[in-house]
Amino acid sequence: MSFFKKTLPYKDSSDATLVMACLGGDRDAFGEVVSRYQSLLCSLAYSSVGDFKHSEDIAQEAFVEAWRKLDTLSDPEKLKAWLCGILRFKVSRHRRSAARQPLGEHDETTEPASEQASIDDTLIQQQEQTLLWQALEKLPDTYREPLILFYREQRSVEHVANELDLSEDAVKQRLSRGRKILQKAMMDFVENALEKSKPGAAFTLSVLTAISGIGAPKAQAAALGIGASHAGSVFKWASLVTLLASFSGVIGSFFSVRASLDQSRTAKEKRAAIVIVSLFFAVAGVFVAGMFLLEHLAKGAPEMAAAYALSSQLLVLAFGATYLWLLVWMLKRQPKLRAQERARLPEAFTHESDAPGSTRREIKSRWTLGGIALLHFKLGMPEAGDKPALAWIAGGDRAYGLLFAWGGLAVAPVSVGIVSVGFISIGALGFGLIALGTLAVGFIGFGASSIAYKAYGSLSALGWDTAFSGGFAVAREAAIGPLAFARLINNEQAAGLVNLGALEQHHLWVLGVMSVLVIVPAMWHAKMVRKRMGRQDTPVH
Template sequence: MKTPDVMALIETTSDADLVAACLAGNRSAFEQIVERYQRLLCSLAYSGTGNIAESEDVAQETFLTAWMKLGELREPEKLRPWLCGILRFKISHARRRGGLEPVSGAAELDEAHDISSGDEPVGDAAIAAEEQAILWHALEQLPENYREPLVLYYREHRSVEHVAVELDLTEDTVKQRLSRGRKMLKEQALAFVEGALSRSTPGKVFTAAVIAALPAMAPTTAKAAGTGGVAWAAAKGAGGVAKTTLLAAILASVSGVVSTVMTLRMNLDQARTKRERRAVVRMTVSLFGSFFVFIAGLVAWVFWMGPRPEHHGWAVPLHHVMIVGFAIGWSVLIVRSMREIAELRTAERAREPAAFKDPRDRIGAKAAEYKSERTFLGVPLVHIRFAAAESGQPPVFGWIAGGDRAIGILFAWGGWAVGLFSGGAVSFGLVSFGAVSVGAIGLGAIAFGGLALGSVTMGYHAIASVSASAWSTAQSAMVAISHWVAGGKFAIGPHANDELVGQVLANPDAQRDGLIFCVVMILLTLVPTAVYARAVRRRMKLN
């Protein structure tokens, strides 16, 4: 243990004097260099690697390389930037090589056993693997020029002055970068990062390990051994989702298909000629046929892709392109089919006028369309079209709207629908429901949203029976892909079917509440659609 006088001497002795002493073979002088700069190098190494153990390995290798090459340092007073340059080279080289090589030529660590200090044992001070993963998940979102000052700040006991000196920045610049870095971190993550970084600060044991590992020879200009890096690997596992969550996903997807069936059935009730009925059947076959072929193909693709992590680098992006591409293509197909049927209706009215002799089939008939006289802000409270659309007719529009194409400020349903709450073959809204749905909450066969539930889903949180892709959490009976937590038969992400997945996703209350919410949303959408379908049949179906 060093006395206060010796510690004061360490702080006042210049780098140039320490380097000169090292070149004369004084190992104690190099011990002072390690104690002076270990915190800086370990912090910069951690900012570059994201792993506490690897950062200390790289920092130790940097000091060993510095010991061997001190004779090459032409300007000893620039020791600190010289050490940082060696460290940054090793981090860059490690990333290219894909792994860190063990230190060679090191002396035995027996000397470390004789050193007593106030530091905790290495095992007690180490951060748990799960804690490290969460810590780095928060920090890696920051650009490096914000991450380095933040990491060093908490390892320098919150000293802006020290950070400014170590990074050759002004104090104002450090303060600005710290402020910006904190804003980028969530409040919960910030508190955790501060404590975790503080606990990970290297101390006497680190210093002893470096000094004990120095080769017996004095510094020379010999080349240091190369280092490797860390290779990326996609996690996978055999975990699954909770039964209640899976039931919610299946219910959402099946109900989406039911909604589409009702919409198409209404078209048959509205048809008046054989050509119209054949067109409706042809549209039904093409839409549902392509949809089920896609789902079957996607399932086959999932079972091929899931157990082959070596192909995930290109297979996962292609998987996402397939889903988005089909959703867009299928939506375009249904809109085009609806327009063709509307054009056919207009042509058939001119070709077979006898088929449209019933008063309810006249353009503008009361039975064919309902628009409430009451309005709010100039918009009808209710606007519903029961008859098939004619060519050139605009979508129905109201606070509550229903028809082949519907825009409802509060609620809309139809072939395609847009509204705060919407349901149909293709739907857009805050809460949307259908074969293809897009919304803050999306439910259906293919769903996109902040929260997406269905057969195939993409969003911030995604739950699916076939494929779930999410930025935060993904749950699926088959494939789950996420930037954070993924749980499924084939799970791909930083945390895939591990303990953190269980902690994040295994919440019985959330599953119960989520299932209740899903059922309520589905009923609120399906019931009005079923009532509308019945009204169409009662008004427009000919006996």
């Protein structure tokens, strides 16, 4: 499975990119976060508690807490300030805890220097720590923090100013004042001791070890993020439009079932209509449940994620093949059943609308364009020998439209159906340049699952170029999702290629149009069937 390839170029990535990757479950990205800010957090903690060991313990706790709650960070661009806020809370709690403990239980300075060094080689000798803190403790926090950072971090005023969000002039003033307050005799010793205390790779490793048993922060859509400051907004079904779009298929199916029952003339036909719809729903239910199960298994066993991703795409193909078979079976079964019932119970077909060739069984406009009717909708149950609906705007069990088609099989530039084919297609199976549906196949696919050049799917997305999904996202070039596989994954480069900014801006319009095109024709068709075909309250057995 060499095509499942992950690339993690995080060294020069922005904070926003790192947050997006972390929310996708990438611990390597969090390792870069720790490496980037460990000196800052350890220095601030030391400035508050005056103990190197405790300061690093507190900083480590802050990083672990950040990993747990990363999904609560509303603006990834403010990662540094957010980390500092967590650290200051941890420092405050440490001070309250220390104040409640007897002095002897908290004091670790009685341990021999050799034992202290064996615990962490980066710690300086206990006596040096004590003397160092005695010197620094005399400084107010305003001067102590920039002084500690200055000697631990490249002796750069610019660096200290950036870390503490101060101007360089302010840093220079505080450093100057801090140096004057320190006793001249202690200056050389303080500088050397601080340089030796800087945390290194071992600290980063200890944080990553601490979070190894903690699950990834909730993606919500963050791994699915659109650019970091908007992470989580794409699949956030908060508006009436998205709610309506989510249930548009169910609403449309309800009206289709009602129309099928109104067309039925015998109990056997009614049972057949219910069975057909139930089969479509059952297959969709099994498909969705299977996708959720594979996603759960993949997240629980990351080493098997690629295998589960492949299984998910096989399930997608199986779903598509099953729906195609069900449609063909339905289109063949209905005319055959109607012919059998006409022969078995002729008394059930005495209604005016049931006469062969009755004009009540269809709506066809007299107006034509290029010899093709402007409107043609089939209303009755398909009979043997029936031709498909054909018009500029067509509807029926098989509908072919020069502009728009709606039905079981719909083929038109804009098509809506169980299986739809067109430039813009919407359906349980949508095939088109822009395809929307339970399974969308096309150049741009948007649905529960999609297979496209650019694929967007809530359960899975398989894209030749890019993929974006709340579950499995598999592509050749770029992918964004909690289970993403591509050359570029869950970073700003991937977000740019996936073009999530445009998706966020337009997805409500897409969902709104989809809802209208699915629901309105189904409602109108059901109403006209009931009006024209006549309702049979007591079906003939």
